Amino acid sequence: MAKIGERAQLTILREQPFGLFLDAGDELGEVLLPRREMPRHWQIGGVVDVFLYHDSEDRPVATLKQPKVMPGEFAYLEVLAITGVGAFLDWGLPKDLLLPFREQKERIEAGKSYVVHVHVDHASGRIVATRRLNKYLNLTPPDYKEGQEVELMLYGKTELGYKAIIEGKHSGVLFANEVFRRLRAGEKTKGYVVQARPDGKIDLSLYPPGRTRIDDLETRIEEELKQRGGFWAISDASPAEDIHKALGVSKKAFKQATGALFKKRKITIGDEGIRLAGE
Template identity: 60%
Template sequence: MPQIGQRATLPVLRESKFGLYLDGGDLGRILLPTREMPANWSVGAFVDVFLHHDSEDRPVATMKQPKAVAGDFAKLKCVSVTGVGAFLDWGLPKDLMVPFREQKTRMVPGKSYLVHVFVDEETGRLIGTTRLTRHLDKTPPPWRGGEKVDIILFAKTPLGYKAVIENTHTGLLFANQVFQDVQPGERFTAYIADRRPDGKIDLTLNAPGRQRMDDLSEQILNELKARGGFWPIGDHSSAEEIKDELGVSKRTFKQTIGALLKARTITADGKGIRLAAT
């Protein structure tokens, strides 16, 4: 069933001077404005569109893809503030409104904010909110340790960074697991490190066990090839240098280098590491 805030593939009913009318099911006829019409179309043919509201709060279709759909979390830039709220650039001509009641702190034009996009139950309109936690799932998470997930950071804490996992649950990325500069609103591929008895989820940016070493091995070999076969990095390098270059701890680096040496893929001396002659 077509829903506001999502993409849908809808059949063309007819053409008018305003554009194409599409069959929106329970939403009724939905206009795809003339400026949005595809080059080739016919009555009965299907078009893939995103559904939202026009300036008069009528359902309308667009061929464009916004930066976030209903249910998503995204970092968006505030472009204006009016008497009803703030408006964010989400990639469509009509900006996304964040009512004042949905702002934890008053938004300022020119600044970017992490928001959740959803359909307001009272008005049926798409809006944004910075009150994120109320839109997170409180049921037991479905993931097990070691599983790969997509995350977006939303708050820094003394322990690390809170993150939204797969647009549904929240988890914690501990500071000692982060070997690069990160900011709220950034997206990463992460892994479930642990599911605690209280239901909370610990995250890591490093793949578990063998997979982590395989990924780092590939990264090191690709860097060696790009450098012509030699890289002045090794046991003599500081932990900070390794962190800056590869985003991992020196211990993980040494374990991976050891495996590459054992496989005779590389050689090493006091100056650095080299691709082994083939």
């Protein structure tokens, strides 16, 4: 049975000046595929693969296009306009996606992008977006293994670090002192499960278990030293707060990285700071 918010293989019934009418079954009846959407080659009784949604007059309509996000998924979408009913988002279809005012947690601005969840509203039958993401995150304890590689989408920041949606289902945290590069909301990246706690909370890392994260920090420190002319007034003796402010990492991670660079004879370490070897 064809449903709003899904793709379906529908039979072409007849042609009209404004497009093709498709058989969408008893629930939706005949659905229009607008002329601008018609395939180059078609025939009465033939089948077309379409996505079903509502047009600007709330009538079921078909499109050959694939939206940027399917109902049931999270996505990072740009706001095209703000109207009296809410914000309209670019999701790649002729009719923009509505983010109703009641589904907004903060002031939404045109031209900016936001992480949203897309779903079919049970009351109206329309496809809408929401910023109330927690309602659609899976709260079932996951069976992720420590060190497992996962797909992440960043969606928020807290005092602890960055919140991420894991595999489009669960929520986890990348701790700020374990992140060595700038992150932004909506960014998709690979990550790794550090710990899946009994309370359902999941600790994440951008780096696989082992040396990779320290290797990355070593590279950052070397690059910073080059930009500073070979000397940086920061060392093992510096307060942890100063190290975190400068690099966004813990003092322990900093000492591991500088110790490794020292052993490789790439830097020297003094009471006043660190220096590129030979400088």
